[in-house]
Amino acid sequence: MREMMMVSDIFVVRVDHLVVGIEGIVGFAIVRNVEHPYIWNIAVDPTYQSRGVGGNLLREIIKNYTLNKESQILLHVDATNPAQKLYFDYGFRVVAVEEDYFKPNDGLLMRRVLP
Secondary structure, X not given: OOOEEEEOOEEEEOOOOEEEEOOEEEEEEEEEEOOOEEEEEEEEXXXXXXXXXXXXXXXXXXXXXXXXXXXXXXXXXXXXXXXHHXXXXXXXEEEEEEEEEEOOEEEXXXXXXXX
């Protein structure tokens, strides 16, 4: 582990952006950075959903890549996934609809432009 940071009551480990709570892992995000940062996966334990864990993860991801002078962050989300609202709330916008990306559902390619 390279670095740990306290975010509210959640520890963010910056190796792969694991969020560890007192009771164990409550959520995680995996960000791959090839051409641009790409949020490969965000998951939050259902008992911790709607408590700000996903938002804390997104804030840390956005902050990290803004400080690293990246121009944008990308992700795909299932067109039926209610998590889209969280991404919209954090400035992500749909740039393409990809048919059957999450077979049988379509995928939305979303982008967050960084300052």
